[in-house]
Amino acid sequence: MAASPTIVWFRLDLRLADQPALSAAVARGGPLVPVYVLDDAGEGDWPPGGAARWWLHHSLAALAGALRERGSRLVLRRGAAEAQLVRLARETGAGAVAWSRRVEPSAREQQERVTRALAAAGVTALPQDGALLCSPDEVRTGQGGPFQVFTPFWKACLASGAVAAPRAAPRRLPPAAAWPDSLALAELGLLPRPDWAGGLAAAWTPGEAAAAARLRDFLAGSLPGYPRERDRPDRDGTSRLSPHLHFGEISPRQAWRAVHARAQRARSAPAARGAEALLRQLGWREFAHHLLWHFPHTAAAPLRREFADFPWRADAAGLRAWRRGRTGCPLVDAGMRQLWRTGWMHNRARMVVASYLVKDLLLPWQAGARWFWDTLVDADLANNTLGWQWTAGCGADAAPFFRVFNPALQGAKFDPDGAYVRRWVPELADLPAAWIQRPHAAPAGVLAEGGVRPGRDYPRPLVDHAAARQRALRALRELKRS
DNA sequence: TGAAATGTTGGGGCG
DNA sequence: ACGCCCCAACATTTC
Numbered sequence: 001m002a003a004s005p006t007i008v009w010f011r012l013d014l015r016l017a018d019q020p021a022l023s024a025a026v027a028r029g030g031p032l033v034p035v036y037v038l039d040d041a042g043e044g045d046w047p048p049g050g051a052a053r054w055w056l057h058h059s060l061a062a063l064a065g066a067l068r069e070r071g072s073r074l075v076l077r078r079g080a081a082e083a084q085l086v087r088l089a090r091e092t093g094a095g096a097v098a099w100s101r102r103v104e105p106s107a108r109e110q111q112e113r114v115t116r117a118l119a120a121a122g123v124t125a126l127p128q129d130g131a132l133l134c135s136p137d138e139v140r141t142g143q144g145g146p147f148q149v150f151t152p153f154w155k156a157c158l159a160s161g162a163v164a165a166p167r168a169a170p171r172r173l174p175p176a177a178a179w180p181d182s183l184a185l186a187e188l189g190l191l192p193r194p195d196w197a198g199g200l201a202a203a204w205t206p207g208e209a210a211a212a213a214r215l216r217d218f219l220a221g222s223l224p225g226y227p228r229e230r231d232r233p234d235r236d237g238t239s240r241l242s243p244h245l246h247f248g249e250i251s252p253r254q255a256w257r258a259v260h261a262r263a264q265r266a267r268s269a270p271a272a273r274g275a276e277a278l279l280r281q282l283g284w285r286e287f288a289h290h291l292l293w294h295f296p297h298t299a300a301a302p303l304r305r306e307f308a309d310f311p312w313r314a315d316a317a318g319l320r321a322w323r324r325g326r327t328g329c330p331l332v333d334a335g336m337r338q339l340w341r342t343g344w345m346h347n348r349a350r351m352v353v354a355s356y357l358v359k360d361l362l363l364p365w366q367a368g369a370r371w372f373w374d375t376l377v378d379a380d381l382a383n384n385t386l387g388w389q390w391t392a393g394c395g396a397d398a399a400p401f402f403r404v405f406n407p408a409l410q411g412a413k414f415d416p417d418g419a420y421v422r423r424w425v426p427e428l429a430d431l432p433a434a435w436i437q438r439p440h441a442a443p444a445g446v447l448a449e450g451g452v453r454p455g456r457d458y459p460r461p462l463v464d465h466a467a468a469r470q471r472a473l474r475a476l477r478e479l480k481r482s
Numbered sequence: 483t484g485a486a487a488t489g490t491t492g493g494g495g496c497g
Numbered sequence: 498a499c500g501c502c503c504c505a506a507c508a509t510t511t512c
Contacts (some may be wrong), residue, residue: 399483406484
């Protein structure tokens with residue numbers, strides 16, 4: 001008897017190569033029914049934000065195209081995943097649903113609802129691992145608990161066994177005998193209206209093929225210089241793989257193997273160091289997912305409970321200025337405007353703008369996390385949570401709260417010519433490098449020459465950094481006393 | 483995956 | 498030649 005159809009429920013794994021859910025479905029031997037279900041309610045407090053929805057639209061388009069090339073299709077549905085999947089199983093006679101596990105709290109609840117609904121309908125659930133190198137329950141401390149410090153976590157991860165070879169994409173996918181109804185992609189309503197996504201489209205190409213090309217380009221060019229260049233927002237030295245990894249257009253193990261292979265071929269010390277540095281970044285992604293799995297409350301609340309009472313300020317105008325890149329602090333504004341325009345921000349700039357919001361403005365990290373969630377194409381709940389709690393000093397292995405970034409010094413170190421600021425804050429472009437990171441302190445003649453009238457062409461600083469730093473340290477002492 | 487304050491050292495100018 | 502001071506460079510401590 002021929003095997004019944006299998007539904008491949010695509011989630012954050014929008015690829016065909018090294019796709020465990022797809023492999024599991026193919027292994028069952030029957031026809032495949034690939035589906036994507038847009039289930040905003042199922043994402044709880046964190047449905048994808050505007051930039052991520054734009055990405056998702058184009059990634060789904062790419063996936064649908066790749067499926068068509070293999071004789072299949074992508075069915076699109078909207079609504080509660082459990083209801084849609086059960087309905088689709090009835091429509092197609094599917095006997096099983098395969099998917100890739102996720103670690104986000106809402107996604108876990110959604111998985112449980114789906115599993116129950118499928119069981120009730122007599123359909124087999126085939127959940128798979130594959131979004132991570134180290135499944136969260138696989139690595140444990142000596143005491144058997146979850147890790148809370150990166151380095152031992154990463155060591156345990158590396159020691160937990162060789163990374164399996166990624167699987168190639170199936171050449172042909174057995175089509176359904178009769179295709180069920182599908183929404184048109186546009187009906188998902190993922191594209192912004194009015195269309196503000198021009199900057200995103202100029203900066204990015206979503207989809208599995210583009211992800212592979214991005215990795216190839218990075219390996220061909222930037223890998224040896226990566227350890228130093230990755231810290232320079234004025235250079236193009238990062239991998240830019242983050243949105244591709246978030247949407248699963250490339251698997252961490254594909255990236256891992258490619259980076260390793262490239263470093264071995266090169267047999268050069270810089271390439272080897274570059275490979276190690278990039279893999280370490282993959283490690284932070286693993287660590288973030290490990291933490292969100294074991295501490296699901298941390299997307300909203302600090303991991304270190306004592307920080308729940310931190311005396312944050314309320315300052316709507318300050319928050320607004322930060323969001324729009326009008327704080328009067330050039331490196332912060334450059335980062336925030338790069339984010340707004342392209343849906344992405346250089347990691348060094350992320351640390352600086354985050355430190356500025358949390359410590360200079362003394363605003364809650366959750367407000368920053370929410371803005372990043374809405375504006376980043378790579379918005380990922382685990383990574384975003386780890387990053388913000390790291391900055392705010394309230395997370396696992398976090399920077400101590402008293403570690404306050406000085407934006408002008410960070411600018412001098414990592415954007416020494418001011419090229420990054422010039423690019424994203426053009427009203428400062430004619431200032432000399434010596435003053436571009438702190439125009440508020442520049443002599444009047446320098447400002448006049450550069451065509452900058454403080455408060456008119458460029459905002460005066462919201463806060464004086466030295467004073468703001470002292471205020472932040474006072475707030476920390478206040479917290480410690482209570 | 484800081485920065486500022488504070489401490490130490492050592493070379494050179496100078497009386 | 499010597500002691501003294503200055504200060505840059507570096508190290509350590511503190512937030």
